Amino acid sequence: MLLTFKQITGMETGKNVEDHLKVHKVKKKILRKQVRAQHTLMRHEGIECVSHATQSLVIANAGLGNGMSRHQLHRIVENYGIVETLLMPPNKPYSFVKYESTEEAKKAFDALNGKEVTPEDTDQNIVLYCNFVEKVFWKNSVPANLPPGLKVIENIISSEEERKMLESIDWRGDENNQNAQKTLKHRRVKHFGYEFRYDNNDVDKDKPLPGGLPEICIPFLEKCLKQGYIKHQPDQLTVNQYEPGQGIPPHIDTHSAFEDEIISLSLGSEIVMDFKHPDGQTVAVLLPRCSLLVMTGESRYLWTHGITPRKYDVIQASELGQKVGTITADVRDLTLKRRETRASFTFRKVKRSSCNCIYPSVCDSQKGQQRRAEPSFPHSELQASELEQEYVHKVYEEIAMHFSSTRHSPWPRVVEFLKSLPEGSIVADVGCGNGKYLGINKDLYMIGCDRSKNLVDICGEKHSQAFVCDALSVPIRSGSCDACISIAVIHHFSTAERRLAAIRELARLLKPGGTALIYVWAMEQEYKNQKSKYLKEKHGSKDKEEESNTGTSQKLLDDEKPDSSIQGSSCSDQLLDDSEDKGCAAKPVADSRLPVHTNRTSFHSQDMLVPWHLKGGNKKKGASVDKVSSPAGCKESQELSPVFHRYYHVFREGELEAACGSLDCVRILKSYYDQGNWCVVLEKL
Template sequence: MAALGCRNVKLSKEQKKLLRKQVKAQHILLKQDGIATVSGPTKHLVIANGGLGNGVNRQQLSEVLQKFGTVETLLMLPHKPHAFATYSTIQEAREAYSALNGQNLKIAGNTQPITLYLNFVEEIVSEDVSPLSPPPGLLVVEDIISPEYEKMLLAFVDGSPNATMENAQKSLKHRRVKHYGYEFRYDNNNIDKNKPLPGGLPEICDEVLEQSMEKGYVKFKPDQLTINQYEPGQGIPPHIDTHSPFEDGIICLSLGAETVMDFKHPNGHSVAVLLPRRSLLVMSGESRYLWSHGIIPRKFDVVPASEMQKTGTIIGDTSNLTLNKRGTRTSFTFRKVRTTPCDCAYPEVCDSQNSRKCRDPSPSVPSSDGDASKLEHKYVHDVYDEIAGHFSSTRHTPWPKVTEFLKALPAGAFVIDVGCGNGKYLSVNKEVFMVGCDHSKNLVHICREREFEVFICDGLLVPMRSGVCDACISIAVVHHFSTEGRRLSAIKEIARLLRPGGKALIYVWAMEQERNKVKSKYLMEKKEKTIKTRENCTAMPIVGEDQEGDKVDLVCFNQLANVDEDTVNKQNSAKLPVHTNRTSFESQDLLVPWHLKAGVKADSVSPLPPTEPKELAVFHRYYHVFSDGELENICRSISNIRIVQSYYDQGNWCVIIEKY
């Protein structure tokens, strides 16, 4: 195929089609990753669809590229759908460019081949990778046992019946699990120290336990064991092993296959740790108590390509990575049951050291603007700053009708998201210029980390000139204002920002959670509830959906706050009732609980579920849920706007307004 810079060359229909796809690949590379291609030939190529993120491993791509010459550099970045290659001569790169464009590459395990598209680049600049340091207290001991001992342990697992505990079977139906010594109860995230299982730990484990004691990997001989078996594609959500049930020092033996475990500090620093087959993972101190760890559910891991690079635990060098297909991995996790409360140096995430944190469940309905401001400060602003990380981790998928509104805007439109949260709508339409604002400094910080244009402000006073916005969205924000006057002011402020002809989309929670005999997602119980499985360490909350449509951890409030509900029932109508999750709203002004592990920091995206109900932090958020027609009536009272459309969307009342 002719180079892109050639002219006056008559192309066949197939060549024209290929050229269009190649140009499209250029645009995608530039738009998504800032990779600028050049028309003239160079020694350097970018191969679209040829990256680790597409399931292509280094050996497969290298074999294809080396047919056309000497490949001096092959750079494959983690989870990216493209790769870079440098040939020793321009002619070799030109031949690869001409021969491989539009060619299919068959990938093992994929039913459909992928098509490669090549373009020249001026140079290859590898990403700067800061040296990664492992979590303090983390150790990976390779070849801790012999292959023969491994076979014995795996044969023991295969000969053992699956877990017989009814609740564990239901929670972990997609994973084989067996407990020894003590049963770990997933219903209350703890063990019953007064009910040890008969038989203790299997004698076959004595060899590895004695070696771990002798080498000082653990201070106490473990008396609790969980065996888990993971098939390719299975994993563990990020978690920290609960402090109160177990002592410091947890060891995990990996058998059958290697895997990659991700560790993350509450400040966001994360490292990927390779756990080789027959290795022992030791977690003590900070790595055991403060860092979350988990295994992403996938069938391939990004690992160093050479065996020499695999020596060591941290995967930090991106210059020589490839894909490794996962096999069936069996883990033996040993713990020592704690007999006294935990007194670790990390009280912010320690359930033993944190009593239940619960906001006052019964403030009064505000009677003045000053009271309303105080109420919103305590039950809206402070709460979202506290739960920002966890809240953000539950907000992923934009709502279809909000996406439809944003994508219908003309290219170059200036749009503001008032109350942008974690910014999930700020990148929906790449053709418009979007800015976001929010009262929560921690949510704004999360947006800035994602490189969005955002600022902190009050929704009643946005520091922008009047009439500068082509469009505005306000999704699940106005219902947090606690008087009718403040809700009216919030919508007037949105209208002020719009230019004449500009439109705004506003969503608020609806009092009516059932419409036309169809329940909203908030009320509907899924036939098959998704359960977050964690390995003997965290609670197993049901994953539901709230009015914003994203997955959130919902814990039955009835079992946690019966006392609070009894108190509320005795209070007069001026007190704000506490809503019970997944039930119809009984009042328009109420407090909606957000369940979070006590002591979790605001910037932690992996908060700890509770060990016991009494250890939960329950944060109450103020809401005014709108009745049918209420939102439209407020909008009609504003002189310079008209309602273009109003509708009901999964438990929300919604309007599109236009300024004139």
């Protein structure tokens, strides 16, 4: 019997060989992109993939963040086995799926890698890439409460009333009618009673529009007055119409333009409105169809509110989950919902006098009294970076020599951590200051980094290894360190997002099984009925204060504390006189949103400016005091001794642990309180 070439060689010929090569090429391309996805997930999200098969997969490009709904993804993954868990983190371009067996997960892995799918209601294909993970886990955020003074009342009107109110607005426009709509970049809008002017975010109180408010709104407003949702009869109405993909930028309604209560009726479709506090806290609030939003007090005057321009909102998937209030981060029950055309009727009462609210830093009436621009809570990444540049980085450059002279006594529990590490461990001190911890354990290979060049120069004078960099971007290879320490650094970042990014960067540096020690200032200077030594010394002698300035009796990490000026603020809403500061000529930063602390007092604000009184000289050896420059973070006393102000965010109990716990690439081994500081020890998973 004659054998064919294919039978003899086991190889195919002609077109079969060509097809085989094409398949091989495609598989090679998929593998390359799969590995790239794996590296991206690890680098940016801390998700560690494994090379062996498990029950669980992370699927890149199949997330809420790139248009994949829960229903569609579940329909895809259930083709390969019984799905135990499907987690879709909000706004992320990936999801986790756990199957009942490893065999089912392997089947999905083989089928889905390189698979092209089209998200619902779009015409753009996406390609899925899978990797195995040991476990499916996402730290659920604690559902946030509504901002103070905010209410959402469901079903305030009937569907029939909704229909009539929508029909009462004629969007065809009439150029001769002063109420004709304006077409803005993000929406269409009509005004009644008074026209809202977008050039100055105010109304012309002497030029009311003819006709007043629409008659159809009067019964509704009488109902709101009767039920106590408003105290004043509104005389201004703004009607906004939003198509899918449209929104309104974050803003605070001008204080002096309107009275306290502002109410907004949602018609035609539900929407998610985003509220943000100046300290970075955000709350996503679901406004159902036919619901009323009531803003008073803090939610009206301090929090920004806006609608992100997008075609989908992340909402609770189940009927049970769809409730009024905040949208939780429970990724077991989140999905996308396509927006529909929505109209909002926002009613206000025009204010006839200036505003005298308790939020002067964001009040247009009281801002006019400011003598100069002052630091405030950042509302954007750019503002946060600028605040830290002026009130952290520049200040440390100026005070480096004096700061270093007060920082020579290491903290016992930090020393204990370093001495517990195995011989030969590679350790990074991120935010090393003058490098006082770099030589603690001679059996370790330690390297330091700091944003301040002058402090790094001091490390060099001590023959320690250190370099200049930002703690958010450390130029050290991922997974190369056995341990990291971050001592009194993270509290200098001015938003929750940037503080979390700093923790994530520490985790990136660690090898699996590596550990990190983090110290931050604590809001609680009295803990378990014990005052920190910082508070105990409030009425101490000048000698005792001077002793603490030299580092022999350090209590609170900054790296621990400024000279005799250390944290605390007696009031979160107004600035305080630092006249109690012994030897410190610090004065409050006038009318600032950020309060200046008062020495030796408890904290009453989490975000503040902490004075540093530069005694006896400036950053450079031999320089005279009167030659010290005065950046934005500095004021000078009558004796020309400058006082610098540094930004701090002090952490409440549990806040540091919650931030660390939100990263699924680490676990908390230990957390404790150490003389006015919250501390955690993390392990890289």
